[in-house]
Amino acid sequence: MISLQPFPNSFNTQKHHHPKNKPKTSTTAIKSLLQYNRKPQLAGDTPRVVVITSGKGGVGKTTTTANVGLSLARLGLSVVAVDADVGLRNLDLLLGLENRVNYTLVEVLNGDCRLDQALVRDKRWSNFELLCISKPRSKLPIGFGGKALVWLVEALKDRQEGCPDFILIDCPAGIDAGFITAITPANEAVLVTTPDITSLRDADRVTGLLECDGIRDIKMIVNRVRTDMIKGEDMMSVLDVQEMLGLALLGVIPEDSEVIRSTNRGFPLVLNKPPTLAGLAFEQAAWRLVEQDSMQAVMMEEEPKKRGWFSFFGG
Ligand SMILES: Nc1ncnc2c1ncn2[C@@H]1O[C@H](COP(=O)(O)OP(=O)(O)OP(=O)(O)O)[C@@H](O)[C@H]1O
Ligand SMILES: [Mg+2]
Numbered sequence: 235m236i237s238l239q240p241f242p243n244s245f246n247t248q249k250h251h252h253p254k255n256k257p258k259t260s261t262t263a264i265k266s267l268l269q270y271n272r273k274p275q276l277a278g279d280t281p282r283v284v285v286i287t288s289g290k291g292g293v294g295k296t297t298t299t300a301n302v303g304l305s306l307a308r309l310g311l312s313v314v315a316v317d318a319d320v321g322l323r324n325l326d327l328l329l330g331l332e333n334r335v336n337y338t339l340v341e342v343l344n345g346d347c348r349l350d351q352a353l354v355r356d357k358r359w360s361n362f363e364l365l366c367i368s369k370p371r372s373k374l375p376i377g378f379g380g381k382a383l384v385w386l387v388e389a390l391k392d393r394q395e396g397c398p399d400f401i402l403i404d405c406p407a408g409i410d411a412g413f414i415t416a417i418t419p420a421n422e423a424v425l426v427t428t429p430d431i432t433s434l435r436d437a438d439r440v441t442g443l444l445e446c447d448g449i450r451d452i453k454m455i456v457n458r459v460r461t462d463m464i465k466g467e468d469m470m471s472v473l474d475v476q477e478m479l480g481l482a483l484l485g486v487i488p489e490d491s492e493v494i495r496s497t498n499r500g501f502p503l504v505l506n507k508p509p510t511l512a513g514l515a516f517e518q519a520a521w522r523l524v525e526q527d528s529m530q531a532v533m534m535e536e537e538p539k540k541r542g543w544f545s546f547f548g549g
Pocket of ligand 1: 288290291292293294295296297298319405406407457458459487488489490491493494495497512
């Protein structure tokens with residue numbers, strides 16, 4: 235039994251959009267997902283400053299930043315990923331770059347080093363750079379806040395090699411000062427949630443705070459989805475999540491043990507060969523992020539044995 239559940243053609247999803255009102259899916263829509271044979275068209279002004287946030291901790295913000303970031307770099311776009319998780323940073327570990335971080339933004343602002351010394355170039359993709367805000371287990375100096383990140387964005391714009399296409403900010407958990415600092419320079423947000431009620435409640439709260447801060451372009455990634463549990467009605471479906479949050483869907487990432495394996499190896503999942511389901515899902519999310527409203531995301535809910543998750547990715 236196959237049912238096609240089309241998501242809106244653009245990210246201009248209205249709040250509490252009812253599935254009945256959604257446009258009908260056609261084979262063209264499905265084909266539009268098979269876009270590996272072309273380059274994505276970058277929409278919007280650069281740098282696109284995107285904060286990856288969630289409210290609840292441990293739902294996959296850093297995993298998303300690493301995998302979407304490297305996917306963007308593989309698509310030929312220049313990316314600076316900023317680890318804004320003060321004291322508890324781990325984006326460097328996920329990327330396998332921990333030994334290369336000598337300086338952080340705090341040292342740059344103190345005048346102890348230049349910005350380019352704090353930017354760590356990825357070993358595999360030279361158009362991907364990492365910047366950590368501070369040293370592990372350190373505290374931010376008094377007065378360090380959103381303005382520091384606004385300065386950073388301006389400094390990256392003025393760099394000799396040109397302004398990056400994307401600045402991705404990996405936000406810390408919670409909604410305190412670290413969160414405010416991380417969202418300040420952003421003009422778009424990717425909200426990561428898992429399909430459980432605690433994560434959704436925090437995501438809804440964060441959506442309100444982002445909107446208050448003037449960030450209206452908010453897309454969500456639903457992470458750690460298990461079709462077997464959805465079928466057994468033990469987990470909320472992606473449509474339920476979309477109904478509850480009323481946000482445009484950027485991606486649906488299945489629960490995948492490869493994610494944990496790749497985290498521990500410091501080798502982001504999207505670089506795995508052959509690609510895994512979660513890796514493909516992160517790549518798709520990166521595509522949608524680049525093209526903004528020109529893609530049609532199509533979700534098919536069906537028995538996993540027949541076509542499973544590949545259906546979502548147009549495979
Ligand atoms: N799709 C997935 N399948 C399986 N495991 C996952 C998936 N996504 C994330 N994880 C695991 O969940 C854990 C938390 O992920 P991650 O560090 O990305 O979350 P976070 O939101 O950044 O956490 P924090 O709030 O502490 O910064 C990691 O061990 C990661 O490997
Ligand atoms: Mg994190």
